Amino acid sequence: MTTLAPGKSLRLAFGETITDLAATDRRIVVLDGDTGSSTFTSLFEAEYPDRFFQMGITEQNMLGMAAGMASLGLVPIVSTFSCFIVSRAHDSIRVLIAQPRANVKLMGGYAGLLAGMTGKTHLMFDDVSIMRAMANMTVVAPADEVETRSALKAIIEYDGPVYFRLTRSDSPILFDDDYEFELGKAVTIRNGTDVTVFSTGVQTARAYEAAEALALEGIGVHLVHVPTIKPLDVDAVVAAATKTGLVVTTEEHTIIGGLGGAIAEALAVNAPTPMILHGLQDVFGESGPDGALLDKYGISAEKTAAAIRDAVANR
């Protein structure tokens, strides 16, 4: 199986990038929920101690305070683990950030299946579904360190609330250094004529490796990366789906309401297409090493390839 070059974790790319951006954007402040040593907001604190605010373990309060700071024209970047932002502080986001369109950037760290042995409480893979359902919220899940850097710049330039999905483990590099993320745009990763695969976040690297392996078997995968899950690039999704007439979605996230759900909604209305939703099933997670989790929960590159192979065989 083709493997991509190793890269940094998205969390490290995040910590480095916000520190860089803060040099020229005085509006940026960081609010940390006592996880900065894990999420790398520690890098920002070291450089800009006066613009770093330790909020302690007070997530509901932290998200509310971020809204207050945003009302003064600051751009608060709120960082902690995804589960504590999306679940614990959901009401604060809904009432003070989403509905009033407060310019707050929500950094959901340790999202997905691979959160370092933490297990059921911390493994957050319904975050995209939950945040996508919230009016006014933009939802972005970058694939690698390059896209993380570019996307952070874009969402800070954008005026409004954004949920940004960050992960813990190192991620292979998918994009060239000159890649530029465009908010709301899907990206074609490779062309193929047998099946269209849509993926998002760090799962795109696994989908890419799966597609390269399937090419050796004569299956041509048209792979489209969808970093902005909301608003969805409906035109690109319809065009890519129509091209092959068969769709597989894959994500490190529940198949209920995430990328697969968003694309199913878009295609059902605009271009009904036979479709398989690949990703995490209707389950909670558990503790374990990355490889074992990816295998058991069926979203490793190999298992992703198998899902695509089955979809093509059964079309």
Place this chain on the structure above:
Amino acid sequence: MTQTMTDYTPDDMAEFARQARVRILEAVKHANGGHVGGPYSAADMLAVLYFGILDIRPDEPDWPDRDRFVLSKGHSSIALYTMLALRGFFPVEELLTFDSIDSRLQGHPDMTLTPGIDMSSGSLGLGFAGALGIALGARATGRDFTTFVMLGDGECNEGVVWEGAHVAARYALDNVVAIVDHNKLQQFGWTGESLDDRITPYTGTQLADRWRAFGWEVMEMDGHDIPEVLATLEAAKQVEGRPVAVIAHTVKGKGVSYMEGNYTWHSRVPNDEEFAIAMRELGESEGGAS
């Protein structure tokens, strides 16, 4: 920060509070819904804030250096709308659109709709967090205004209040003043001697003790004694090095005899007879002001 508005006397403030109680009941009756008890317990304090304490510009509601006010007990919105209207942020006649479709005057305050609303609120405890963020942001951007935030005593049940109280003390936010409307009742409340006996969420000095324990400077006042409210809030603004919580002892439904201390008037619409009695007690003609 030390500027005091001298255009209005305590007697003027009392008159605005009286007018506010009239307008509140009119709006609630007209909308056939809304809260009364909490707005009435807060009315005198809001009159002092809007006519004696807050440095604001009704003709420039977004003036960056204005003092901020956040009504964290957002279900008392009609009291705030009434005070904003009396202060000139929008026409008094608009109060009768309260709770109607397409109105700027929503059931709970919406900072995107209403001139003079500095922070949305309505889910209890969150306006307080927003206010603390404004205060921290003011410090971070070198702005010298005071943020006032009003909470209910029932609202202090919420855990997020104490998360924020901890963080505010940690950052020594002396540019924020929290006023706790301690009217001793909440919507349904804790059961007392009988099912009709609804008792205070915090007895004696419990509420003051809690804020003090979290590192706040605590002051207490009679929330209906206008000169005392004026003096206490002025003093609260001067405190340095720590945030201030003002425990305001109030009466839910204050100003109308049959509402005072009666939890059922938390949110209830008066019938014609009750409305007439209230107007009479408030020194208004029985038909109201509108």
